Amino acid sequence: xxxxxxxxxxxxxxxxxxxxxxxxxxxxxxxxxxxxxxxxxxxxxxxxxxxxxxxxxxxxxxxxxxxxxxxxxxxxxxxxxxxxxxxxxxxxxxxxxxxxxxxxxxxxxxxxxxxxxxxxxxxxxxxxxxxxxxxxxxxxxxxxxxxxxxxxxxxxxxxxxxxxxxxxxxxxxxxxxxxxxxxxxxxxxxxxxxxxxxxxxxxxxxxxxxxxxxxxxxxxxxxxxxxxxxxxxxxxxxxxxxxxxxxxxxxxxxxxxxxxxxxxxxxxxxxxxxxxxxxxxxxxxxxxxxxxxxxxxxxxxxxxxxxxxxxxxxxxxxxxxxxx
Amino acid sequence: xxxxxxxxxxxxxxxxxxxxxxxxxxxxxxxxxxxxxxxxxxxxxxxxxxxxxxxxxxxxxxxxxxxxxxxxxxxxxxxxxxxxxxxxxxxxxxxxxxxxxxxxxxxxxxxxxxxxxxxxxxxxxxxxxxxxxxxxxxxxxxxxxxxxxxxxxxxxxxxxxxxxxxxxxxxxxxxxxxxxxxxxxxxxxxxxxxxxxxxxxxxxxxxxxxxxxxxxxxxxxxxxxxxxxxxxxxxxxxxxxxxxxxxxxxxxxxxxxxxxxxxxxxxxxxxxxxxxxxxxxxxx
Numbered sequence: 001x002x003x004x005x006x007x008x009x010x011x012x013x014x015x016x017x018x019x020x021x022x023x024x025x026x027x028x029x030x031x032x033x034x035x036x037x038x039x040x041x042x043x044x045x046x047x048x049x050x051x052x053x054x055x056x057x058x059x060x061x062x063x064x065x066x067x068x069x070x071x072x073x074x075x076x077x078x079x080x081x082x083x084x085x086x087x088x089x090x091x092x093x094x095x096x097x098x099x100x101x102x103x104x105x106x107x108x109x110x111x112x113x114x115x116x117x118x119x120x121x122x123x124x125x126x127x128x129x130x131x132x133x134x135x136x137x138x139x140x141x142x143x144x145x146x147x148x149x150x151x152x153x154x155x156x157x158x159x160x161x162x163x164x165x166x167x168x169x170x171x172x173x174x175x176x177x178x179x180x181x182x183x184x185x186x187x188x189x190x191x192x193x194x195x196x197x198x199x200x201x202x203x204x205x206x207x208x209x210x211x212x213x214x215x216x217x218x219x220x221x222x223x224x225x226x227x228x229x230x231x232x233x234x235x236x237x238x239x240x241x242x243x244x245x246x247x248x249x250x251x252x253x254x255x256x257x258x259x260x261x262x263x264x265x266x267x268x269x270x271x272x273x274x275x276x277x278x279x280x281x282x283x284x285x286x287x288x289x290x291x292x293x294x295x296x297x298x299x300x301x302x303x304x305x306x307x308x309x310x311x312x313x314x315x316x317x318x319x320x321x322x323x324x
Numbered sequence: 325x326x327x328x329x330x331x332x333x334x335x336x337x338x339x340x341x342x343x344x345x346x347x348x349x350x351x352x353x354x355x356x357x358x359x360x361x362x363x364x365x366x367x368x369x370x371x372x373x374x375x376x377x378x379x380x381x382x383x384x385x386x387x388x389x390x391x392x393x394x395x396x397x398x399x400x401x402x403x404x405x406x407x408x409x410x411x412x413x414x415x416x417x418x419x420x421x422x423x424x425x426x427x428x429x430x431x432x433x434x435x436x437x438x439x440x441x442x443x444x445x446x447x448x449x450x451x452x453x454x455x456x457x458x459x460x461x462x463x464x465x466x467x468x469x470x471x472x473x474x475x476x477x478x479x480x481x482x483x484x485x486x487x488x489x490x491x492x493x494x495x496x497x498x499x500x501x502x503x504x505x506x507x508x509x510x511x512x513x514x515x516x517x518x519x520x521x522x523x524x525x526x527x528x529x530x531x532x533x534x535x536x537x538x539x540x541x542x543x544x545x546x547x548x549x550x551x552x553x554x555x556x557x558x559x560x561x562x563x564x565x566x567x568x569x570x571x572x573x574x575x576x577x578x579x580x581x582x583x584x585x586x587x588x589x590x591x592x593x594x595x596x597x598x599x600x601x602x603x604x605x606x607x608x
Binding site: 007029146159160260265268283302 | 437439445449452535
């Protein structure tokens, strides 16, 4: 039975913890639970009829147990609540911002993995030489910088000082560009946030690949490949590089988790209209339904991706099964 | 495992740099009331004045002295880092050793909770809970420690499991020592180096998260924090103020985090002697 494997249970428990927190936090806060559930904006729009409707909808006049069931029911219908700041259901607000986050984090995932891997292979191949030392020290240094500060540095350097890229946003407003110009405009706005994420997030992949490369290069099959007369580049990527991918694949879950949280902060720096900016604005006006909705969706995404990766490893490497 | 930390860290170049940086920061933070020319929240000059002899790093949009804010920010970062690191490390040791020693159902229950918490990114949890509590110093430490301990607990448990098999523990048992006595006198003292490594790692993440939460405006707005300084300064990138308002807190934060990373690299090498050869090769 696949479903009862311990790691599947972990994810179910984790998701339950999140749901419970989401449910209990607003209801245990002192004061009117409606305010804690809906944020300050709701109170301005509140009429007695609306209040009555909301109390009924959340079963706030019933015991906590029934409220929890009502909450779960609403979630399974895909109802994340209603934002009085945007005057729209949370789901539709979130869906409006989601594509930009997907674009940014998807591209960042591909590019950071690729960059980290190539740099790692090259550095590991030249261990102890100039290039390796340079890469190792620079990337270790970058590793200490928070994502949003690297973003701020790029913003200041490329946009404020040199004026090469726009200061923020994802499109030039009111330009009504079409076709190819629109794509160029989107890319132009995308460069800096993407660069930030790639630089910050490639470090771990680089370190993993590099150390794995160093071990792999001492293995017998590398000597064989060389003895066969394989070209340098073929040994580097086809033999050693491919073998060094294993730790990168194993760490993919952690990499993705860091990437998603990093995207939130980088979006805020560049006012990129994705979930990070939505969350930031919601935090500023304490729009609790949106805060909860964004965090719930992000956590669910992280959990689902990690669960799928876990199950994938079982297929890829049967040894993991015995180790557990 | 008995290690002379002081000696080992001083012999390691990176570790030495990290240690001196942390000591310097701690000194600046401790002496902040004497070093800072003004209270950080007082409006003491014209808005946006450039650096001068009166205001070393100029003033911000409401005329507060930035150098003073920076010093008090160091206090927050270090207090949050130390507090959350200590607390999370202690919870890790309590949960890790007790589940290693007791075993059975208790062990699997603890590890189930740890595993479940490990798959949720702590930053997201901290934002969610922080949004309701608007945490100040103490609540922030409690909040961060509550989400940072599970990683350490796993490491400590693994270490305690191997320490439990030592002959000295078996000898103590034959003399009639109980679980609590063994935990306090045999296991916990030997956990020292691992505990230290876990705490430094937790402190580093706590400082990172505090800055991040303040940057997003989750924390109590009266908390003096580097993250909050950066959040406020980011709105004024069109003026020249970023040179003395936005960059200093960012660099200070990066330096603090880097110093702690250096320390944990040095400790990792002490804990795992097999790394010594490889690292020296790479870093000579």
